[in-house]
Amino acid sequence: MSESIIQIQHLTKTFGSGDTAVHALEDINLDIKQGEIFGIIGLSGAGKSTLVRCMNLLELPTSGTVIVDGQRLAWMEQDGEEEKPAHVSEKELRLARRNITMIFQSFNLLMQRTCLKNVCFPMEISGVPAAQAKKRALELMELVGLADKADAYPSQLSGGQKQRVAIARALATDPKVLLCDEATSALDPTTTASILGLLKDLNAKLGVTVVVITHQMSVIEEICSRVAILDGGVVAEQGNVEDIFSHPSTDAARRLVYPGGVSVAQYPAGTHAVRVAFNGGTAYQPLIASLAIDCGVKVNILGADTRNIDGKAFGTMLLGLPDDPNEAAKALSYIRSQPNVSAEEVEYHG
Amino acid sequence: MADLLTAEFWFKYGPLLLDGTIDTLVMTGISTVFAYLLGLPLGVALILTQPHGIRPNNVIYKVLGWIINVGRSLPFIILMVAIMDFTKLIVGTKIGVRGAIVPLVVSAAPFIARMVETSLAEVDAGVVEAAQSMGASTFQIVWKVYLPEAKPSLVLGGAISIVTILAYTAIAGAIGAGGLGDLAIRYGYQRRYPPMLLVTVIFLIVLVQLIQSVFSHVSNRIDKRLDSGHKKGFTPLEMLARFTHTK
Numbered sequence A: 001m002s003e004s005i006i007q008i009q010h011l012t013k014t015f016g017s018g019d020t021a022v023h024a025l026e027d028i029n030l031d032i033k034q035g036e037i038f039g040i041i042g043l044s045g046a047g048k049s050t051l052v053r054c055m056n057l058l059e060l061p062t063s064g065t066v067i068v069d070g071q072r073l074a075w076m077e078q079d080g081e082e083e084k085p086a087h088v089s090e091k092e093l094r095l096a097r098r099n100i101t102m103i104f105q106s107f108n109l110l111m112q113r114t115c116l117k118n119v120c121f122p123m124e125i126s127g128v129p130a131a132q133a134k135k136r137a138l139e140l141m142e143l144v145g146l147a148d149k150a151d152a153y154p155s156q157l158s159g160g161q162k163q164r165v166a167i168a169r170a171l172a173t174d175p176k177v178l179l180c181d182e183a184t185s186a187l188d189p190t191t192t193a194s195i196l197g198l199l200k201d202l203n204a205k206l207g208v209t210v211v212v213i214t215h216q217m218s219v220i221e222e223i224c225s226r227v228a229i230l231d232g233g234v235v236a237e238q239g240n241v242e243d244i245f246s247h248p249s250t251d252a253a254r255r256l257v258y259p260g261g262v263s264v265a266q267y268p269a270g271t272h273a274v275r276v277a278f279n280g281g282t283a284y285q286p287l288i289a290s291l292a293i294d295c296g297v298k299v300n301i302l303g304a305d306t307r308n309i310d311g312k313a314f315g316t317m318l319l320g321l322p323d324d325p326n327e328a329a330k331a332l333s334y335i336r337s338q339p340n341v342s343a344e345e346v347e348y349h350g
Numbered sequence B: 001m002a003d004l005l006t007a008e009f010w011f012k013y014g015p016l017l018l019d020g021t022i023d024t025l026v027m028t029g030i031s032t033v034f035a036y037l038l039g040l041p042l043g044v045a046l047i048l049t050q051p052h053g054i055r056p057n058n059v060i061y062k063v064l065g066w067i068i069n070v071g072r073s074l075p076f077i078i079l080m081v082a083i084m085d086f087t088k089l090i091v092g093t094k095i096g097v098r099g100a101i102v103p104l105v106v107s108a109a110p111f112i113a114r115m116v117e118t119s120l121a122e123v124d125a126g127v128v129e130a131a132q133s134m135g136a137s138t139f140q141i142v143w144k145v146y147l148p149e150a151k152p153s154l155v156l157g158g159a160i161s162i163v164t165i166l167a168y169t170a171i172a173g174a175i176g177a178g179g180l181g182d183l184a185i186r187y188g189y190q191r192r193y194p195p196m197l198l199v200t201v202i203f204l205i206v207l208v209q210l211i212q213s214v215f216s217h218v219s220n221r222i223d224k225r226l227d228s229g230h231k232k233g234f235t236p237l238e239m240l241a242r243f244t245h246t247k
């Protein structure tokens, strides 16, 4: 296993105090590995932004430990009988933040600066000589595919282009970690795909660890290798995206994996149906088609909750079998012979 | 009024009007510069120390706010009289152009602090947060984010400040500060010579119009938020609302 880049231990964050206190995060433990694309997903208000802001101390943890790239940013200190939160000095923090940069849903570009000057900004504040900063900024604009927009102002760009500039700006200090808080939530699906593609590219090319915060499962499927599901300020589940997709074990995970979808398990009892679970084999369409071709058996799809992740099928599907018991048995054994598919006969009243 | 069209009038009063105009401009210009030297940092301090600012400090925020409100609630003419000894201490005289500058600055600075605060408050909090996330210091955030991002709005506010100070100079004229206001009072009121009053009024109107159009033009020129949806300049109504802050 590769090295940890972000370690979060027993992190809590409470806003306010007394009766009006909001417990935004409770006992969060995460271990994000160097070079991975890690997803944090949850519904609105789950605490995602608070969690990501605790990673660069834009928000000071109420308690717990935050370690980024081997450096303790926040920790607990013994103070007599009690433990109390401590964190690095402001100066150290400013330096550390060059190593863990951030992009936002609303892009947050400086509107009175050209794109190039926006990319220069983090280098300006860290004291890189102007000429050198400009050269690097041009390279970065090239990297995000916007070399021709260097002298344009943000107001002249589309949302997707603005986010590309923001990404270039976030990369200017050669960070080890890029935090993305709902970075694609303000973009249309096509633009979202292109931005996610860029992040994936940059992760592969530069080895930068990417932490993706989102409320959309599609974003996680698209680029993340591991994911943590945040629900009401606690991590409900975390692990490989494929595992969580094929066996969501908590309600929070099921809600996110099958948003609005009625779970197949909830269909009423009856006869002549089979529940097929896809665990990362081929997509489901070929299965239905080959059933018809190889066995000459036609089945009805009664319901489906499946998703494609990296071209592999996950989820479950309820198939209505033919009334003829022989044909039904033939279909069943065919389905069971497929790799990464399990089938279970269920009763079903249509 | 026909006097205005005669060469004799301009021959007789021209030099006076020219001096008056220059005095007004000098008083306004110098006072504006010093008032901003005080008011701008005060406005910045208000933005930084406010509860959601990047350096929240309730004590400083409340104390500054209170001082500024006191400063703004005193009518200029009363303030001018009240601080006369202080004026003498600073510039060595209580009267004339020099004597007027001190009360002008003291009176305008709190007003400017509020103007600056309003302009800086328009800067997107997300942009400030982005700068923080990149490791910018407080000074860098003020210098490279707040002030440049608010520049078009600050320039528009500048026009309002100058016009306000211009109006104060006319009042200062009443105690012998010189300038167009002084002429208006001496000739228009004390000697009952309406043409002189009319000319000074016209001069003042022209000055105000000039200042306003130059600053509006500059503000528009430097603002890079091209699409009107994002444009946060002052609408005429907002502009009017700000005028009610003058006394």
Ligand SMILES: Nc1ncnc2c1ncn2[C@@H]1O[C@H](COP(=O)(O)OP(=O)(O)O)[C@@H](O)[C@H]1O
Pocket (backbone or CB within 6 Å): A015, A016, A022, A023, A024, A042, A043, A044, A045, A046, A047, A048, A049, A050, A051
């Ligand atoms: N500065 C704050 N003060 C008080 N409550 C806050 C603050 N920031 C966030 N919260 C609360 O913390 C919870 C989590 O918020 P957030 O992290 O923004 O959620 P998400 O990003 O998942 O939508 C919410 O209940 C929110 O109201």
Ligand SMILES: [Mg+2]
Pocket (backbone or CB within 6 Å): A048, A049, A050, A182
């Ligand atoms: Mg959020």
